[in-house]
Amino acid sequence: MSAWQLGFLFLAGLGGGLTGSVAGLASLVSYPALLAVGLPPVVANVTNTVAMLGTTAGSVAGSRPELVGQGRTLLRLSLLTGVGGAVGGALLLVTPSDTFEVIVPWLIALASLLLVVAPRLRRWAERRAESSGAGRGATPLGPLTLAAAFAVALYGGYFGAAAGVMMLALLSVAWSQSLARSNAAKNVAGGAANVVAAVVFAFVAPVNWVAVAVLGAGLLVGSRTGPAIVRRVPATPLRIAIALAGLGLAVSLWLQA
Template identity: 60%
Template sequence: MITDPGTFLLLVLAGVGAGLTGAIAGLASLVSYPALLAAGLPPVIANITNTVAMLGTTAGGAAGARPELAGQRRNIVPLCVITTVGGACGGLVLLLTPSGAFTAIVPWLIGGASVVLMVGPRLRRLAEGAAHHGLSPATGVAAFFIGIYGGYFGAAAGVLMLALLVSVWSQSLARMNAAKNLVTGSANLLAAIIFAVTGKVDWPAALAVCLGSLGGAWLGSTVVRHLPATPLRIGIGVAGLGLAVVLGWQAFAA
């Protein structure tokens, strides 16, 4: 249990960084999860605490991106329902299986999503108009599995979701990014509730990261509105590939 005021403040600052990174690039856990480990939390407790804390990123991102979210209700609501159910399943998997069960496949998921993100517009042009006809069953299934991943581990779940949306929707990157923040946040919701009742959440640490991520995500959502789309998309993809390499090396070395 985090009790030191200095550690609490550092986790707030880490939350700000996580919120910024999450709202812009979908890589919030790249900042917050290592910070929780550095604060002394065991890996599973840090992962559970991080899932609860990232609800701040969702709230802050939604507040900062209200103009981009306008008019997206028809597609976002079904996706949120799908990822919420998937996130609950992922949370249960985390509680019921040995920690590290997905460590071998996670780097491949993130790496593949990063490549898809970088070539997403080309894939969308090959998708035979799927971007203009709402959600396809294949999109729903993919979103469900991303929700499972988000509830189980979550690192770079935003990259996975943004890669999916870029591949099937024809709208600005800022609007897809806003949708991504809300949809991946929904995957955390039921998982966070499940974790909250298990008694395994470090609540002071969760509060610190949540407070910071709330402000960071609000700021990030306004920043992304003014960034050029193609360099941002490529930058997120490259960052995701970097994370995939790091996680792959850690899995190999374990």
């Protein structure tokens, strides 16, 4: 890769980390960046999954205060989502590349739409938490919630974009605790799915390791510094701009496919 491509990927990683801080959609920035530097869709997807370990590390490190007291439930949830991530990763590897190229525009469009409605989901979750008097404790997750979490993790292992928003919405609905603690749980549960899928891809998929190193570094820095920066940046215009860009990318890839 040329120097400008490496610099572009690092900046995309920073943007992805910031986007993850805004709405949990880091892949909506990082995956198109990998396509832009010339990686084929499947190679870009597996490379992005491995690079997203940077976001997982940064977001979990930033969520440590909210994770206190959630260990037992999160262990159970993370084991389940880890299996889901592995299944999703395996599904990607056995899916013909032509099929993936047809599916991915619809996944990007879904991620873009979720980015637009994410604030409404969060406000609804906040009102629900307030009305239920949610505190620091968490109620056990039922079988239906666990099955839905497995499905989200499977999707995350297969593609990933918007998996964070999906998991946050699910936990916010099913878990009677504050939104901040549900978001921290989402970082761990979603991270488990991503880690397992990334390990699978690292051994058997065509990962571009140079891109992983540069993009992953940007994602790590962006996810760690994101909360402080996002407080000073208007979130709504940024969110709408990213969503429109994502929809434009989805249309472009759909036409190409």
